[in-house]
Amino acid sequence: MHKLEFFIERWRDFKNAQEVYCNDDINELESHLRNEIETLDGCPLDDEEKVKIAVHRLGDGDALSKEFAKVNQGKIWKKRLFWMLSGHILVSAIGVLLSMLAALFSLFNVTDHLSLKFINQDLFVSGEMALVLIAVSIFMFLVYRQKVKMSGFSRFFLGLHPLFLGLMLVPLVLWQLFGQQLLYIVMTRSFSPEQFGVLAMQSALWRGLWTILVAIFFMLCAVSVIRQRRTGQLIKN
Amino acid sequence: MISKDLVAASARPLILSILAQGESYGYEIIQRIKQLSNGVMQWKDGMLYPVLHRLQEQGLIESEWRVAQSGRKRKYYRIKQKGRKELAAEKKQWMQVHSTLLKIWEMKPCTS
Structure with a gap:
């Protein structure tokens, strides 16, 4: 489970580095990510793969930051x-x-x-x-x-x-x-x-x-x- | 599969309609839309959140961080009175587009 936290923390750091997201946005996206990861629990995947799939389902990073940039x-x-x-x-x-x-x-x-x-x-x-x-x-x-x-x-x-x-x-x-x-x-x-x-x-x-x-x-x-x-x-x- | 533009245009009435049935959070809203549209409406999940934030900015919905039963914190959204009014107006417009198209195509409403 520690590994999962490490990968999520790394994803958070990456989002934090982009000025378009505020703290609350990242918290909310993280909450979504964790829900998505839970649905993968039964699958034979390691923690890194689970995080990668969940992040992929969130959508293209550039398109997402563009949308958030408009709102924020x-x-x-x-x-x-x-x-x-x-x-x-x-x-x-x-x-x-x-x-x-x-x-x-x-x-x-x-x-x-x-x-x-x-x-x-x-x-x-x-x-x-x-x-x-x-x-x-x-x-x-x-x-x-x-x-x-x-x-x-x-x-x-x-x-x-x-x-x-x-x-x-x-x-x-x-x-x-x-x-x-x-x-x-x-x-x-x-x-x-x-x-x-x-x-x-x-x-x-x-x-x-x-x-x-x-x-x-x-x-x-x-x-x-x-x-x-x-x-x-x-x-x- | 429904085109990207149409998915984007329908995001507002969809979210407002789901929230009109009761409060919900981002992940649940996306699952509901997928389920109701039999997977025809494919959202890139993250895209929902900017729309939610915009609706909140416009004063149509409100949000609150709460601890869910799983023990994790979640941001719940609730529709406001102004949002219900907006939904009624949107509903009218969508129905007008819908009936116009039906008349052109000379079809009865699709039931499948």
């Missing part, structure tokens, strides 16, 4: 959005770490009081952000590990309309990547170094706030992914 279109885009944001966070994390290193390095090279104050603040903000981003990265890694096994995704997240999510998240990311920098170039042309310093600090604080918001969002996703994995395991028993 919204969910697929949400998944893509999730991984796009993950990439964005990872890049931000690396950026923050670098700026922290730069601030640390410049501490040894300044002598005047004002610059020292700014660098201290900068170090504080980037240090805080780095901590949050490292925590998020660990969560993302956990989500990724779950995906390899089960391809689960947050029920909460899936409940939202993809268009709404896109409208909400894409402008935020674009703003953070390009908008702020463009605004800076225009605004700071006539600024004195002190004014520029204050503005830079404020923008760093806002960036910190945004990072924390994204962090909370990702943690919610990760927690429900783990919960889904547990419900997936129930089917076997």
Whole structure:
């Protein structure tokens, strides 16, 4: 019987690797597969052959994924959005770490009081952000590990309309990547170094706030992914 | 053997009709269709599920994971009021097509 579980698990891994199936679909197809395998019980077949026949009866894999892709279109885009944001966070994390290193390095090279104050603040903000981003990265890694096994995704997240999510998240990311920098170039042309310093600090604080918001969002996703994995395991028993 | 297009087109009324007789799960629905059509309607089994999910999305049926007597979890589907209305409308259309064809062919309804 252990062998049968191994072959079914292998089939699940194969389906999980295809983004068109969500966790619930695979659970349902697995339930069907097990019914089909049961009907082959009396036949002189080994476990691998039984699984192969049952999978064959499910139908051509490509045609099936095409049909599921049509039904799950919204969910697929949400998944893509999730991984796009993950990439964005990872890049931000690396950026923050670098700026922290730069601030640390410049501490040894300044002598005047004002610059020292700014660098201290900068170090504080980037240090805080780095901590949050490292925590998020660990969560993302956990989500990724779950995906390899089960391809689960947050029920909460899936409940939202993809268009709404896109409208909400894409402008935020674009703003953070390009908008702020463009605004800076225009605004700071006539600024004195002190004014520029204050503005830079404020923008760093806002960036910190945004990072924390994204962090909370990702943690919610990760927690429900783990919960889904547990419900997936129930089917076997 | 019935053509692929016709099988696909009849999937909706077939599933709704079976669920109108009582709740069921994917594997059982496919077996019922095979049995009722004497094996003439050949489905590739997996294809049923996207159709079920679409019907659910449209609010015609609802589903629930439950533990079956065998001890394994199964996803059961049930028809909703909106689904019954949709079925009545589909039934009317299918009967209209059916009677039109019969008139053209000048045949009495087939009993075999």
